[in-house]
Amino acid sequence: MPRILPNKPDAVEIPACHVSDCPLTVDLVLKTSDGKKLGAHSRNLEVYNTAFPCLDSVTHRIEDLVELAEDAETLKLLLEYSHNCKHSDLRKLDVDVVIAFATAAEKYGNFFASEVCKVAMRDFQRFKSANHSLAVLAFRAFHGDLEEIERLAGRTVNLPLSTVWTYCKKDPLFFYIWTEFREQWRISQKVFSRALNKTPRSSDTETKQLKIIRALVAECVVSRFDVDALDNAITTARV
Numbered sequence: 544m545p546r547i548l549p550n551k552p553d554a555v556e557i558p559a560c561h562v563s564d565c566p567l568t569v570d571l572v573l574k575t576s577d578g579k580k581l582g583a584h585s586r587n588l589e590v591y592n593t594a595f596p597c598l599d600s601v602t603h604r605i606e607d608l609v610e611l612a613e614d615a616e617t618l619k620l621l622l623e624y625s626h627n628c629k630h631s632d633l634r635k636l637d638v639d640v641v642i643a644f645a646t647a648a649e650k651y652g653n654f655f656a657s658e659v660c661k662v663a664m665r666d667f668q669r670f671k672s673a674n675h676s677l678a679v680l681a682f683r684a685f686h687g688d689l690e691e692i693e694r695l696a697g698r699t700v701n702l703p704l705s706t707v708w709t710y711c712k713k714d715p716l717f718f719y720i721w722t723e724f725r726e727q728w729r730i731s732q733k734v735f736s737r738a739l740n741k742t743p744r745s746s747d748t749e750t751k752q753l754k755i756i757r758a759l760v761a762e763c764v765v766s767r768f769d770v771d772a773l774d775n776a777i778t779t780a781r782v
């Protein structure tokens with residue numbers, strides 16, 4: 544929660560609001576975990592974030608810094624989403640940045656930002672690594688956002704248990720469910736591989752396109768469990 548750092552009146556340079564063309568007066572200075580100072584508007588924080596105190600309930604001098612636990616990148620987003628302005632497209636940001644912002648949005652009760660983060664974290668195509676998928680999976684599972692969660696989980700099945708555990712320490716039940724999911728995936732992988740190999744093959748009847756699709760299924764589903772990649776690959780193969 545916010546911590547007030549008292550200062551002498553002339554000890555603090557008041558930073559401008561970083562939202563471009565913002566006409567509002569800065570009446571609050573936030574200090575970030577990485578030592579930056581950000582100009583803010585107490586009324587906006589109160590209106591957009593349920594965890595910030597009501598203006599009428601606190602006495603505050605602008606020269607007193609309000610220290611928060613989040614870094615500048617995260618708090619700039621929180622401040623931006625505490626304005627009625629055009630907002631950054633979260634789908635263009637790094638996954639780790641979105642997760643940090645989603646965590647802050649929930650902590651401070653910015654429900655509008657939380658919903659936007661939720662949408663951004665359902666865009667599976669953005670996750671370039673299994674670790675990114677795992678980070679989002681753990682966050683979404685912990686917050687009960689389970690829509691199409693199995694597709695996301697499928698992208699993490701080849702990660703080492705120790706890696707998965709580092710993301711799941713605060714939610715052991717999720718870790719148990721994930722290990723069960725992977726166990727079932729491994730069983731189904733064997734069954735699927737056997738079925739795929741038993742499919743009758745004939746160089747006379749199997750077209751070149753069918754051979755390509757068979758290889759794609761083996762690569763995308765059996766090896767990588769990447770259904771999205773399979774969709775794209777088959778679409779490309781059919782062109």
Ligand SMILES: [Zn+2]
Pocket residue numbers: 560561562565566567584626
């Ligand atoms: Zn502003």
